[in-house]
Amino acid sequence: MDSDQITGLYGKVSGLAAPVSAHVSEEQLPEVRIYTVTAEWIQTDLVRNSRLRYAQQWTLIADSNNQKSIRTVLPPGPCSPLSGELLSELSPICGLRAVVRETSSQQLLEIWDRHGLRKSLNLSALNIHGRVYDDTQFGSLSWSECESKLLFVAERSRSSSAETRSGESASRKDRSVYCEDWGEALTSKSVPVLCVVDLHHGEVHVLQGVPQDVSPGQALWAPGSQAVFFVGWYHEPFRLGLKFCSNRRSALFRLSLDGRCECISGDNLSVSCPRLSPDGSTLIYLQGRVFGPHNQCLSVQQLDLSSGKTSTMVDVVSRPQTGEFAGVYEALPSRCWSADGQKVVFSSAVRNWKDVFMVDRGTKKVSSLSDTADVSDLSKVYGSWKLLTVQRDLMVICCSSPNLPPTLRVGFLPSADETVTWRTLQQPVTTFDYLWTVLDVTPTSDEDNQRYPGLDFGAILVKPSRLFCETGTPVVVFIHGGPHSQFPAEWNSTTAGLVELGFAVLMVNYRGSTGFGQDSILSLIGQIGSQDVKDVQRAVVASLQTDKTLDPKRLAVIGGSHGGFLSCHLVGQYPDSYRACAARNPVINAATLLGTSDIVDWRYTSAGFQFSYDNIPNAETLAAMLLKSPITHAAQIKAPVLLMLGGKDRRVSPHQGLELYKVLKSRGSPVRLLWFPEDGHSLSRVDTQVDCFLNTVLWLNQHL
Numbered sequence: 001m002d003s004d005q006i007t008g009l010y011g012k013v014s015g016l017a018a019p020v021s022a023h024v025s026e027e028q029l030p031e032v033r034i035y036t037v038t039a040e041w042i043q044t045d046l047v048r049n050s051r052l053r054y055a056q057q058w059t060l061i062a063d064s065n066n067q068k069s070i071r072t073v074l075p076p077g078p079c080s081p082l083s084g085e086l087l088s089e090l091s092p093i094c095g096l097r098a099v100v101r102e103t104s105s106q107q108l109l110e111i112w113d114r115h116g117l118r119k120s121l122n123l124s125a126l127n128i129h130g131r132v133y134d135d136t137q138f139g140s141l142s143w144s145e146c147e148s149k150l151l152f153v154a155e156r157s158r159s160s161s162a163e164t165r166s167g168e169s170a171s172r173k174d175r176s177v178y179c180e181d182w183g184e185a186l187t188s189k190s191v192p193v194l195c196v197v198d199l200h201h202g203e204v205h206v207l208q209g210v211p212q213d214v215s216p217g218q219a220l221w222a223p224g225s226q227a228v229f230f231v232g233w234y235h236e237p238f239r240l241g242l243k244f245c246s247n248r249r250s251a252l253f254r255l256s257l258d259g260r261c262e263c264i265s266g267d268n269l270s271v272s273c274p275r276l277s278p279d280g281s282t283l284i285y286l287q288g289r290v291f292g293p294h295n296q297c298l299s300v301q302q303l304d305l306s307s308g309k310t311s312t313m314v315d316v317v318s319r320p321q322t323g324e325f326a327g328v329y330e331a332l333p334s335r336c337w338s339a340d341g342q343k344v345v346f347s348s349a350v351r352n353w354k355d356v357f358m359v360d361r362g363t364k365k366v367s368s369l370s371d372t373a374d375v376s377d378l379s380k381v382y383g384s385w386k387l388l389t390v391q392r393d394l395m396v397i398c399c400s401s402p403n404l405p406p407t408l409r410v411g412f413l414p415s416a417d418e419t420v421t422w423r424t425l426q427q428p429v430t431t432f433d434y435l436w437t438v439l440d441v442t443p444t445s446d447e448d449n450q451r452y453p454g455l456d457f458g459a460i461l462v463k464p465s466r467l468f469c470e471t472g473t474p475v476v477v478f479i480h481g482g483p484h485s486q487f488p489a490e491w492n493s494t495t496a497g498l499v500e501l502g503f504a505v506l507m508v509n510y511r512g513s514t515g516f517g518q519d520s521i522l523s524l525i526g527q528i529g530s531q532d533v534k535d536v537q538r539a540v541v542a543s544l545q546t547d548k549t550l551d552p553k554r555l556a557v558i559g560g561s562h563g564g565f566l567s568c569h570l571v572g573q574y575p576d577s578y579r580a581c582a583a584r585n586p587v588i589n590a591a592t593l594l595g596t597s598d599i600v601d602w603r604y605t606s607a608g609f610q611f612s613y614d615n616i617p618n619a620e621t622l623a624a625m626l627l628k629s630p631i632t633h634a635a636q637i638k639a640p641v642l643l644m645l646g647g648k649d650r651r652v653s654p655h656q657g658l659e660l661y662k663v664l665k666s667r668g669s670p671v672r673l674l675w676f677p678e679d680g681h682s683l684s685r686v687d688t689q690v691d692c693f694l695n696t697v698l699w700l701n702q703h704l
Contacts (some may be wrong), residue, residue, distance in 0.1 A: 001499065001701050003694060006126050009500055010693045014438070014493040016428060017043040017054075019398045023090055024391035034224070035060040035394055037425065039408055040082065049687040053082040058425050060394075068412040070423055071348065086134035087141040087152070098141060098150055098600070100132050107132055109150070110196060121202060123154075128204045129195050130155030131188065136331070137242050138192050138217030144225035147474035148199050151228055153217050155336030156191040156206075165415050176589070181217075183598030184681050194219050194230060194255070208260035215239075216253070217270065217653070223280035223305070227256040229264075231272055231285075232669075237613050241598030241651060244482070246270060246298060251291045251533040252283075264303065271301075273332040277341040281305055284313060284344060286332065291359035291611050293485035293525065294602045297327035297518040300344065302361070314366060319455075319517045325357060325366045326350045329486070329514040335389045338413055345369070345413070347387045347394060349515030352438045352458040354384040354488040356397060358413065369395070369411070369420050370682025382407070383436075383460075383489025395420075402462045403434040432497050436462040438489060441542050447534050451521040457511045459539040460489050460549065463504035467597070473504045474704045477540055477578075481561030483532060484521050486514045498692060503700070504550055508545050508567075510535035526608025527630035528562075533569045540577070548587070553579075554704045556639075558696060559586035561652060561681065565630060568660065570634025571641065582642040582696045585649050585681055588656040590625035596653040614656035634663045640670035642699045644692050646679035672699070 019039045021119035036462050037058045046049050059074040082088075086107070087100040096114040100123075111119040123132065131140040142151040182189045191214050194207040207228070210216050210285040214232035222229055233242065233470045242248055252265035252274060265271050270288040277283070283305060286298040289493060300314035313444045317327035329349045336345050338358075347356050359366045370385045378431060391414040400406045405428035411420040439459040465471055476498055480487045487507040495505045509515070510532045512524030524531060536557075543550045548584045555578050561569040564586025571581045585592060594603050594617055601611040608623045626632065643661055644652040657673065664671040683692060 001697060003698070006501070006694050006697050010134065010497050010690055011044075013496040013500065014044045014689070015046065016405040016430075016491075016493075018400075019396075019426075020053075020490075022408075024389060024390040024396065025090070025095065025393050028264050029496070029634070030066070031064055032071070033062045033064055033436040035062065035070075035392070037394075037410060038394065039388070039426075041079075044686055046686065047683075048059045049690075051686060052444055052651050053085065054079040055082055056080070056426070059249065060423075069421075070410070070412075071427060072574075073423060076408045076426065077147065079391050086132060087483035089143060089150075090143040091143045092095050093148045094147055096143075096147060098143065100141065100152065102136065102277055111199065113307050119199060119202070119682075123196065123204065123206070126204055127157060127159060129157050129193055129206060131505045133189065133192060133217070133636070135186065135189070137182070137186060138189060138215075138624035140217070140219050142220045144221050145223075148226065149195040150199065151221060151453040152197075153192050153193050153219055154195050155189065156193045160611060180235070181390075182239055183243060185243045186241070187354045187511065187648075187680075189609045192216055194228060196257070206366035207255060207259070209255050209261040210253075211261060214251075214253070218274060220274060220276060222254060223276070224693075226581050227254055229254055229276070229283060231274060235448060240601055243651075244292045244485070245287075245599060245602075246272065246288050246296055247294055247601075248289055252285055264308070265301075275334070275336055275344075277337050277361045277595050279341050280340060282341065284332075288326065291601050292601060292605055293327070295482065295514060296521055297514075300328060300346075300359070302330075313364060319516050319519045320350075325368070326515050326517055333387050334393050336387070338390070339393045343413065344457040345387055345390045347385060349486045349488060350507055351440075351515050352383075352460055352487070352489055354386060354486075354490060354513070356395070358385050369414070371420070371422060372396075376402060383438075384491075394447075397422075401489055402460065402495060403432045403438040404428065405430070405432075413699065416456060416546060430501070432496060433465045434462055434496070435465050436460060436489065438541060439539065439546065441539050443511075443533070443535065443538060447525045447538065448530070449527070449531060450518045451700055455520050455523055457509055457514070457516060457520070457535055457539070459488060459506055459508045459543065461504065461506050461543050462495055462499050463547075463549070464499055464502055465547060472554070473502065473549055474556070474700075475504045475506055475540075475543070475550050475552075476700065477536065477555065478505050478558040479536060479557065479559035479563035479566045480509070480513070481559065481563045482514075483510070483512045483524060483528070484514055485561040488515075494693065498697070498700075504547075506540065508539045510539070525605060528565075528606045529569055529630070532566055532571055534571060536566055537574055537577070556582070556700050556704055558582040560683070562585070562587065566636075567634065567640070568630035571639040572630055573611060575636045575638045578639045580638075580700050581639050582644070582699055583657070584644045584659070584692065585594035585646055585654070585682055586643070586657060587629070587652050588660045589626060589631045591622040591627045591629065592659065593653060593656055594625065595623070596655070598650045608658045631659060631663065635667070636658060637664065637669055640672075640703050642672050642674070642695060644674045644683060644695070645676065646681060646683050646688075647675060647681060649681045651681040670703075 001126040109121040216230040219230040383401040408426040411422040522527040564583035606612040645657040
C-alpha cells in the first residue's frame, strides 16, 4: 500500500459530488408546464485542499392536463461555480436572487435579476452589524412578501456596543473581558442580532426588542411582513454548546418591526425549524425536551396563527414497530409544505436507514415515500433518502447507499393511495461493486436494559465483492459518535475507501442511536462505557457468526468522539479481540473532561446525573465518571493505538487523547499521535481528512 496510491484512492471516493440544496421554479406554457430544478452541489478537491460548490440546472417538461407526470427531462446545463457565496435565496414572485458573498474579507449583499446585478451593498463597510451568520444553527435569509426587504442574522457590532458605554476609558477597560460563544463549530457566534435590509433605500437596520436573555436565529417573515418569527436560545446564566444538541432551552418568538416581542411557544422546551405554511395560516416547528440526551426524538408542533392554539402534528415515538415510522430526529428542510398546505414532507432515520416521509395534517398519518419496499437485492437499493426541497409539490431528493454515491432524484407528491413515480436527474459518475447487508442484533438476556427491556439495535456490513486473501477478509469495526446519532445505509467515503483496499467495514448502531425510538436513546443514559461497548462487541460476534468470509483474527476498531471513546473501551475491555485501534478526538477520562467541554450538561447526563447550571463537582460524581472511562482499562490495552486530535476542539479537549497517549507510552505500548493545531472536533479540513485516512490505512495495514 503506497502512500500516493492510498491518497489517490481517497481523492477518488471523497471527490464524488453530493447535492446539498435545491430550488424549483415553474412556468405555464400553452400546452406544457415547465419545471426548472436548480441543485447546489459540494465536491472535495484534494489539489486545492478545499470543498468546491457549484450549481446545475435541469428542465422538466410536464403535460398541462397531467401536471404530476413528467414527460421529458432535458439534459442538464453546465456546472456553474458558486465562488464566495455564503447564503442565497430566490424571491418567490419576481425571481430575484439575493446573495451574501464574501470577497477579500468583505461581506457583500447582491441582488440579481434576469438582466444581471441589480443592486450591491457592502455590509462590512456599513458597519451596522458584525459578520453575517451562514451556519445552519442560527443563519437565515428571507424575502418579505413585497420583495423590497430582506431579513438575516448577524453578529452584533462590537463598535456599536462599545459606543453605548461611558466613553473611551470604559471601552479600554472592557477590551479584555471574556466573551462567551456558542461552542464547538460556533466559536465566532456570540451575540446574534436580527437585521433587515430596505432594498429601496439601501439601508440596513438592526431590529430592536429581542429579550436580553435570548440569542435569536432561524428568522423568517410573518404574514404581512410587519413582523418576524424567530427561535430564541436562552443564554443565561451561561451559554452551552449548540452543535448537535437539540436539547437547549429555547422558544419561538414574534417580533414586530416597531419592537414589540412576544413568546408564542411553551416554556422550558427546546424548539427549532419554524416553517410557515403557503397560505400563512400555520407555523410548524420541532419541539423537544431540555437537557437529558443531547439529541432526541422530536415532535412536530403546529401553531394556528389566527387562534394562537398549538397542537401536535407528529408525536415522539417511544418504541417503533419493525418497518414503521420511528420518529423525527433531524431538521426540517427550509421548504417542506405541500402546495395546498395540507401535508408536510421531511426526512428522518429509521433503524439503519434514512427515509423520506409525508404527514397529512388532517389524519396525522405518516407515510413513507421511498421505493425501497423490495430489499431482496441491496445492490440496487437506496439506503438513504434525504429531502432537499419540496416546491410546487415537486420533491427533490438525494439518494445513496454504501455502494451507490449520491444521486439526484425528483418526484411529485402523491394523491391518496398513490405511489411516487421517481425520476433520476443525475446518476453518479461511477458505482462500486461492494456487497452490503443490514444486521438486526438482539442483546443477550444479561445485556438487556432492565429499565428499557426488549430493545434491539442494528449494524451495516460492507465488504468487497471478492476475497483479497484466502484466510478471509480483515474487519474494521467503525463506530459513530454522538452517541445519539446514526450510521444510515448511505454513501460514506471512509467506508468506501477501506472496502476498496480490501477491508470489510462493520458500522454499528448501538442502543442509543437515533432511528430506534426515544426509549432506545434514553436507555443509554447512565450506561455509557458498558451497554454501548457490549452492543458493539455483540454486533461483531453476530457478524462473524453470520459471514464466514470474515477473518476473526484480524479485527480493528476505529471511531471519532463517542466512537473514539468506544474504540478505546473495546481494546481495553476485549484486549484479545482487536489488533489495531484508530481514534479521533476520543473521550478518554470523563472526569477530567468535565471542566473543559462546551456541553458540560451532557457530561453529567451521560454518567446518569441530573444537570443544573449551578452544579459543583463532588467526589461521587467524579468517581462515577472515571469508572465509565476508557482510561480505567488502559493497562489491559494490547492493540497499537493511533490517536488523531484537533488542537481547537471545544467539545472534547485534545488533552483527553494526550492523557491516553502518555499512559500507553509510559507502559511501552505502541501508540502514535497526530496533532492538527487548526482543527476542531470534526477534523473536517480537507488536508486533515486526507492525513487521517492515509495514516489510518497505513496503521491498519501494518498491524493487521
